[in-house]
Amino acid sequence: MQTQLKSTRRRALNNMLGGLCLALGLAGTGVAASAADYPGRPISVLVGYAPGGGSDLIVRLLAPYIQKELGQGAILTVLNHPGAGGAIAFAELARAKPDGYTIGLINTPNVLTIPIERKTTYKWTDYDLLGNIVDDPDNFSVRADSPVKSLRDLAAYAKAHPNEVTVGTTGVGSDDHLAMLKFERGAGVQMIHVPFKGASEVRTALQGGQITLAAVNIGEALQFEKGGGEFRNLGVMAESRTDLAPDLPTFKEQGYDITLSSLRGLAAPKGLPPEVRQRLVDAVGRAIANPEFQKKARSMFAPLRYLAPQQYKAELSMEEEQFRQLWKTMPWRDDK
Structure with a gap:
């Protein structure tokens, strides 16, 4: 009787292990099939x-x-x-x-x-x-009709108009925002941060005169100009000039050691x-x-x-x- 009971338990255990192995095998096959069929939807x-x-x-x-x-x-x-x-x-x-x-x-x-x-x-x-x-790389842009034509002009203008220069960026902690803070420290000026949800909104605000300065990447700034915006770029925050705008000086060339x-x-x-x-x-x-x-x-x-x-x-x-x-x-x- 005891031997028969042990045999029954052994068969039950074997069936359970067999079922587990089969389930794992099927799961593995499902993963493989899923990967092979990828992508099956948008x-x-x-x-x-x-x-x-x-x-x-x-x-x-x-x-x-x-x-x-x-x-x-x-x-x-x-x-x-x-x-x-x-x-x-x-x-x-x-x-x-x-x-x-x-x-x-x-x-x-x-x-x-x-x-x-x-x-x-x-x-x-x-x-x-x-x-x-x-x-x-980052860059500062102003409207084409702005009196600011260089970073030196920007520093002088910001000193003459403390807490009046508004700077549009793509958000707190963005490269644009950090560029603004670094320039404030380097130039000894204070400006007002205006965060937006994206560079396109910064462009629109600059074009409409709602902000003084746009801190945007150089590629975005050049796209703005191609789209018909009349802007002036002040400098690129790279170790050397970019092929996208070879005539645009770096911040370092203008006396500000900022690369972002x-x-x-x-x-x-x-x-x-x-x-x-x-x-x-x-x-x-x-x-x-x-x-x-x-x-x-x-x-x-x-x-x-x-x-x-x-x-x-x-x-x-x-x-x-x-x-x-x-x-x-x-x-x-x-x-x-």
Whole structure:
């Protein structure tokens, strides 16, 4: 009787283990099939800034080339979720399901500086990096009819009009905002920060005379001019002059040791299936390398700088440490 009972228990245990192994095997097959069929539905691409700015335009330009590389009738849908310097979209991207159907643009320094400044539900390490697209140096722009023709003029004007010079940026902790703060410190002046939801709104405000100065990336500033805006650029915040505007002097040439730029790259929620992640990484890399895309990017003044995921990770890690050190000496919160 005891031997029969043991045999029955053994058969039950074997059946349970067999069922578990079968379930795991089926699950594994499902993952493989899912990866093989990817993408089986449209992919959402989140952009944390308003339509018409540099971030929005580069994603919309690149999307068809990524679709082509993914094949299988892939569709990428760009969704703008502006606000809080990009933090709304950054947070939404971090909490999305890591299945490859939600990716997004992440911008420096915002994706690095906002979590330094305040508690957030995301940090840049919460993403699977897919590749950087653009590295766009900062610049100051004024209206063409402004009396300010150089950084020296700007400093003199700001001293003569304390707390009257209004500066439009894409948000607290953005590269534009940090550029303003660094210039204030270097020139010994005080200006008024006016944050917007995107570069297109900054352009509109400058064109309408609602702000004195626009702190925008040089690629965006040149797009503004191409679109019919009558602006004057005052300087590029790079180590050397940019090929996009070779006649425009750097801030360093004008006596201000300020270098700032914005990386704009694609990322996904952490934990993508490896096969899906590799397909996306490969598609992004090949799309950026496409000569037709590069020609179109040049025509819209987008300074391309492709970084593969490991290079991108190293760059973000280095920049994060630099901004943590900057926060200790020059905290950038408006309500401080």
